[in-house]
Amino acid sequence: MKRSTLGIFSKFIMILSAFLWMSFTYAEHEHSEVAYQHAWSELHNGEEEFKNEDHTRVDSLTETHAVEFDFANKWAESIGQAFHYQLMTGKRGKVVLILEEPEKEMKYYERVKRLSEIYDFDAEYITPSILNIKNGVCSYADCKCHKKNMNETN
Numbered sequence: 001m002k003r004s005t006l007g008i009f010s011k012f013i014m015i016l017s018a019f020l021w022m023s024f025t026y027a028e029h030e031h032s033e034v035a036y037q038h039a040w041s042e043l044h045n046g047e048e049e050f051k052n053e054d055h056t057r058v059d060s061l062t063e064t065h066a067v068e069f070d071f072a073n074k075w076a077e078s079i080g081q082a083f084h085y086q087l088m089t090g091k092r093g094k095v096v097l098i099l100e101e102p103e104k105e106m107k108y109y110e111r112v113k114r115l116s117e118i119y120d121f122d123a124e125y126i127t128p129s130i131l132n133i134k135n136g137v138c139s140y141a142d143c144k145c146h147k148k149n150m151n152e153t154n
């Protein structure tokens with residue numbers, strides 16, 4: 001009796017671990033946040049990792065905006081960051097939300113967009129198309145897609 005309970009329990013743990021592992025793999029991003037930051041900053045003449053006097057860093061500072069980049073699941077956090085950059089730099093805060101799967105993740109952008117219309121900041125979204133991906137690899141050497149490919153060939 002006891003042994004079979006243990007057996008069921010350990011099977012349950014195994015299944016649970018498998019689910020956890022799957023959800024972790026699912027949350028993996030193909031390309032690093034920094035690659036999106038590079039791509040957007042090139043297009044908008046943004047200064048990356050601009051240092052504030054409180055030692056926090058703005059992802060990208062343009063002539064008009066202090067910009068925060070985040071993946072869709074961090075939509076709420078991105079707004080707080082943008083407000084902080086706005087306060088520190090005196091430039092208008094902006095959230096650039098990364099939608100790796102635009103159809104699925106648009107709802108997160110819509111939340112940010114709606115809030116940006118009520119409160120005092122801007123919002124836009126970008127998708128992997130900004131990265132100029134060729135054969136699964138983008139043009140930014142410090143992106144994780146380059147490390148991944150190196151491991152596969154080794």
Ligand SMILES: [Zn+2]
Pocket residue numbers: 030031032035137138139140143144145146
């Ligand atoms: Zn990449």
